[in-house]
Amino acid sequence: MCATGRKTRRQERRVEAGRGEMIKVLFFGPIAAASGARELSIAHSPGMTLGHLKNMLAAAHPEAMRLAVMLAVNGEHARDLAMPLSDNSEVAFMAKFSGG
Secondary structure (H helix, E strand, O other), rough: OOOOOOOOOHHHHHHHHHHOOEEEEEOHHHHHHHOOEEEEEEEOOOOOEEHHHHHEEEEEEEEHHHHHOOOEEEEEEEEEOOOOOOOOOOEEEEOOOOOO
């Protein structure tokens, strides 16, 4: 901090850079109900894949992950659990849709 007690521009950039090391997880429909959340932020780690994320979430929210049959990464349908995730990725978990 500078003499006035405010953060310097350099410190503000470091804070902003630290925010980018997260993965945004979205839950829809019954998955949100089962997990008790519509959105989570998960810390990104180097080498993290979609499968790693799904296993991590299954340990914390087993019922919700049993319902998850469709996945999307950054708005694109994803099937490959070996898909690498980058920081700032957005991963959506969806259940089967039904309707008339």
